[in-house]
Amino acid sequence: MNEQTDLTELRDLFAGKPNPTADRLAPARAALLAEARTKRRPRARVAGLRRVMLAGGLVAAMTAGVIAVQTFRPAAPASAAEVLRLAADAAIATPWPEPRDDQYLHYEQIAETRSEKGVPNVGPRRITGEFWESVDGSRPRLSWRKPAKSGPYRGPHRKELDPCPGGNRPTYADLRGWPTDQEQLRHKLAEYGKEMVLKKDTATQIWRALIVLERPVPPKLQAAIFKIAATLPGIETEELKDATGKTGIAVTRVDNLGGGGAISRQSFIFDKTSYVFLGGQELVPGRGREVWSVTRPQIADALPAWSKSVKRRGCV
Incomplete structure (x- = not known):
């Protein structure tokens, strides 16, 4: 088969297909950049994929009207801004079904406190919580603080129904109403954060x-x-473990929170290959290291049957 025939078949194969847009190309871009930072595949595997990869890349560039050449350096760490942009691509590429207001989000959160040098009476403490959270907040939140499989643990292995979950935190339905326009969302986040750091x-x-x-x-x-x-200014990357013990790439920002000059290193941790969001960490001198992870939620129509025997908390 000659080059002219190859191009003719390639043109026929993609005839009538929609032009690639930023939204359509974002997941592929995230996957490609992630792949570029992993170890090279064996030569035989690369040879087998080379023709397909070149053809696909050529079609995308020809259809968009632009051919861009990028040089990837797998060994070089990504910048903090690039990690966050890839995380944004990953979030869009792996969405979950949109829940109704009358449903529940079922997910697991792991929180761990680790002592740091010079920090007295802090940790280690590890808590795994399983939650059924009302999407619109109109029904009690069911939580189960699960027994630790190993390691030190403090606190009861309790199950409870909380009729007023989250305090002033927005519900999932509230968050669904937040703007995604960059300027509007920037203002919304600043207002929300202002309540925590005056x-x-x-x-x-x-x-x-x-x-x-x-x-x-x-x-x-x-x-x-x-x-x-x-x-945002002042962000940097580092390698951190999430609350499950998995090593990821973190984006960290250092803030002076006051209170005697306490310096906080607040980090958000992502998978090193897929850039899927894993959790976060906060390190404050005198308070130790607090690490947390949250799992991808499932959608439930109702609480589990055993919740009927769980004692309901009172609002404080």
């Missing part, structure tokens, strides 16, 4: 507002948040 600059307020990611956030909103975080 008399601080806008960048610090926005960064603190990212704590909203401790619980499930709609994928499109999560992606928009990461894109805004990528524009």
Whole structure:
């Protein structure tokens, strides 16, 4: 088969297909950049894929009208801004079904406190919580603090129904109403973060507002948040372990939170290959290291049957 025939068949194969847009190409871009940072595949595997990869890349470039050449350096660490942009792509590429207001989000959160040098009476403490959270907050939240499989543990292995979960935290339905427009969302995050860090600059307020990611956030909103975080000054990358012990690539920002000059290193951790969001960490002198992870939520129509025997908490 000659080159002219190859191009003719290639043209016929993709005839009538929609032109690639930024949204369509984002997941492929995330996967390609992630692949570029992993170890090289065996030569036989690369040879087998080379023709397909070149053809696919050529079609995308020809259809878009632009041919871009990039040089990848697998050994070089990604910048903090690039990690966050890839995390935004990953959030859009792996969405979960959109729940109804009358349903529940079922997910697991692991929190661990680790002592640091010079920090007295802190940890180690590890808690695994399983939650059924009302999407619109109109029904009690069911939580189960599960027994630890290993290691030190403090606190009861309790199950409870909380009729007023989350305090002032927004529900999933509330978050669904947050804007994804960059300027509008920037203002929203600054307002939310202002409640946690008064008399601080806008960048610090926005960064603190990212704590909203401790619980499930709609994928499109999560992606928009990461894109805004990528524009903030003072962010850097480091390698950290999440609460499950998995090593990931973290984006960290250092803030002076006051209170005797306490310096906080607040980090958000991502999978080193897929850039899927894993969890976060906060390191504060005198308070130790707090690490947390949250799993991808499942959608449930009702609470499990055993919840009927669980004691309901009272609102405080």
